[in-house]
Amino acid sequence: xxxxxxxxxxxxxxxxxxxxxxxxxxxxxISKVLTKRVLDYIEEIGYKPNAxxxxxxxxxxxxxxxxxxxIGDSFFGPIALYIExxxxxxxxxxxxxxxxxxxxxxxxxxxxxxxxQVDGLILAPTDHIEKEVKRIVDSNTPIVLFDRKILGIxxxxxxxxxxEASTTAIQHLLEQGYRNIGMVTINSQQPQMQDRLQAYLTxxxxxxLKPHVCLTSFSEKKEHGWKEIREWLDKxxxxxxxxxxxxxxxxxxxxALQNLQNERQLAFITFDDHEIFELVQPPVSCIxxxxxKIAKSIVHMLVTQLTAKEKxxxxxxxxxxxxxxxxxx
Amino acid sequence: xxxxxxxxxxxxxxxxxxxxxxxxxxxxxISKVLTKRVLDYIEEIGYKPNAxxxxxxxxxxxxxxxxxxxIGDSFFGPIALYIExxxxxxxxxxxxxxxxxxxxxxxxxxxxxxxxQVDGLILAPTDHIEKEVKRIVDSNTPIVLFDRKILGIxxxxxxxxxxEASTTAIQHLLEQGYRNIGMVTINSQQPQMQDRLQAYLTxxxxxxLKPHVCLTSFSEKKEHGWKEIREWLDKxxxxxxxxxxxxxxxxxxxxALQNLQNERQLAFITFDDHEIFELVQPPVSCIxxxxxKIAKSIVHMLVTQLTAKEKxxxxxxxxxxxxxxxxxx
DNA sequence: TTGAAAGCGCTAACAC
DNA sequence: GTGTTAGCGCTTTCAA
Numbered sequence: 237x238x239x240x241x242x243x244x245x246x247x248x249x250x251x252x253x254x255x256x257x258x259x260x261x262x263x264x265x266i267s268k269v270l271t272k273r274v275l276d277y278i279e280e281i282g283y284k285p286n287a288x289x290x291x292x293x294x295x296x297x298x299x300x301x302x303x304x305x306x307i308g309d310s311f312f313g314p315i316a317l318y319i320e321x322x323x324x325x326x327x328x329x330x331x332x333x334x335x336x337x338x339x340x341x342x343x344x345x346x347x348x349x350x351x352x353q354v355d356g357l358i359l360a361p362t363d364h365i366e367k368e369v370k371r372i373v374d375s376n377t378p379i380v381l382f383d384r385k386i387l388g389i390x391x392x393x394x395x396x397x398x399x400e401a402s403t404t405a406i407q408h409l410l411e412q413g414y415r416n417i418g419m420v421t422i423n424s425q426q427p428q429m430q431d432r433l434q435a436y437l438t439x440x441x442x443x444x445l446k447p448h449v450c451l452t453s454f455s456e457k458k459e460h461g462w463k464e465i466r467e468w469l470d471k472x473x474x475x476x477x478x479x480x481x482x483x484x485x486x487x488x489x490x491x492a493l494q495n496l497q498n499e500r501q502l503a504f505i506t507f508d509d510h511e512i513f514e515l516v517q518p519p520v521s522c523i524x525x526x527x528x529k530i531a532k533s534i535v536h537m538l539v540t541q542l543t544a545k546e547k548x549x550x551x552x553x554x555x556x557x558x559x560x561x562x563x564x565x
Numbered sequence: 566x567x568x569x570x571x572x573x574x575x576x577x578x579x580x581x582x583x584x585x586x587x588x589x590x591x592x593x594x595i596s597k598v599l600t601k602r603v604l605d606y607i608e609e610i611g612y613k614p615n616a617x618x619x620x621x622x623x624x625x626x627x628x629x630x631x632x633x634x635x636i637g638d639s640f641f642g643p644i645a646l647y648i649e650x651x652x653x654x655x656x657x658x659x660x661x662x663x664x665x666x667x668x669x670x671x672x673x674x675x676x677x678x679x680x681x682q683v684d685g686l687i688l689a690p691t692d693h694i695e696k697e698v699k700r701i702v703d704s705n706t707p708i709v710l711f712d713r714k715i716l717g718i719x720x721x722x723x724x725x726x727x728x729e730a731s732t733t734a735i736q737h738l739l740e741q742g743y744r745n746i747g748m749v750t751i752n753s754q755q756p757q758m759q760d761r762l763q764a765y766l767t768x769x770x771x772x773x774l775k776p777h778v779c780l781t782s783f784s785e786k787k788e789h790g791w792k793e794i795r796e797w798l799d800k801x802x803x804x805x806x807x808x809x810x811x812x813x814x815x816x817x818x819x820x821a822l823q824n825l826q827n828e829r830q831l832a833f834i835t836f837d838d839h840e841i842f843e844l845v846q847p848p849v850s851c852i853x854x855x856x857x858k859i860a861k862s863i864v865h866m867l868v869t870q871l872t873a874k875e876k877x878x879x880x881x882x883x884x885x886x887x888x889x890x891x892x893x894x
Numbered sequence: 895t896t897g898a899a900a901g902c903g904c905t906a907a908c909a910c
Numbered sequence: 911g912t913g914t915t916a917g918c919g920c921t922t923t924c925a926a
Binding site: 284285286287288289291292297299306307308309310313314315316317318320321324329330331332333334347348349350351352353487490491494510511512514515516517 | 616617621626628635636637639643644645646647649658661662676677680816823840841843845
């Protein structure tokens, strides 16, 4: 049932019906009685407007594209939930996609979403996605980057204080008396990973300590990544503490630690919390990103763009907090 | 840049351009040379069709609505990822929403998705959503239910063998010699939860054993649900084993077990695996649903509906597997 | 081989 | 106060 059929049935024009439906009856000085007649009929037949047609006419789809690395992941999943909830308050729905770190796929996804006329985009960039992002930014489509910043592109960004938080974590390990601190991270140029690494290197250097870095290859994340870590640990028997640059590496690390040749105990701390970190033995100390705050900031920034006349670029760095549990004591 | 501007620039008609773009040039016997001229120009200006307009004209949006309880959860998150990946193979994108178990919200979400003309719906039903689902089914919009079945509605469904798998799990505990087996579940009428409960009750009855059920209230899931379990455990000191009806209850249960008054050891097993269950001590035995298979089946069923002339209802029960780790030995 | 024209369902400027 | 009309960008039938 469409607006013109309603109009025909009621012997009024399409625009009258449209105005009533959109609550502009008063404003357009349509008589109360006619308004009611329209409303009643709409109610009666359970008319629902076709949002697609509306979007085509208005140029607004009330849909936001959310592109993350992996929606099933313990960082992006929860953040997607919060983003969705906040966006709902502004009556936006979410079209989502996971890139699995594949930048070719990411570019494709971005294009499809643009084709579908999303009103805005929220993106956790993959490596080598600069060109596409630049195009979006230049085309004035509202976009908010999060988790990973893209250097050299002037876009909205929400992230955390990777460097400072990492420094605090390393200092905490030092305060506990550990002196042979190793770091497990992935081989990536992503700025947030570089920040975490630099914080480690710099802090150790300030204490004249020697760094030991295990660079795992991202591709092995799922399968037997933990073996890579175990081998590295077996080669570095003098280490007494570890810093993991992200929670899934820590998850693999825990597995590696449980499978060491000799029963050494190492202290450790990781970036990013995980539902399970308070359940394992020992409970895992971590640097916790405030997911809900991050989501809130992202949505706020996007909605600002969406409603603003002129474009303004913002950056919001939301500090993470050290969550000390037993693994680092 | 739109199709008519291209047509104007090239001095051809809109339809010619449209036909070329959609690869129907041959079929419509448009000359190779004209075809090439159009293609070249499109390439040159980087023309991208407006998917919204296309959808309005064709009645197909190539978008599927996915409605789950919580996208950030360790069951729905990963399954959403698989669903998305399989749907991509058929060139569908996903509009998602989390209901958080709120049926009013769920109804709203369903309506918004329908308004946006999704081609099909994948739904993990909340309680009391029967009416809405019935409406969808009656309206012939392709829909696939999963995880929870709705009794009395003839809709496509993909799930697992809750009853049989649960029985196997309980029998496993019995074989290990446990005789005082309690069950922790949520207070819900959802069929899959009822099946899991019935399997427990029946199996115990067959062995003339007395059941002990801890019915937690779902609303407390997030906060201090584990305290509810601990109190129940403190009151039931004779229990020597536990069966959890779902993984997040088990997560809470682990926390409860770690905080018992006296250091009792209970064996336990749970429905649904979790990334962390092999990392905690003891590693957790579970009934594992084959998530990828489930996702694949859902998508296959949906795509079948989408392309079928006549509608056919299917049901696919994918068996879960017992994954024995140490917690139940 | 190609183009004109109607239509998908809705909005909004403007005329009556 | 209410209706007319011209789009939004694309598809598709039918005529030329």
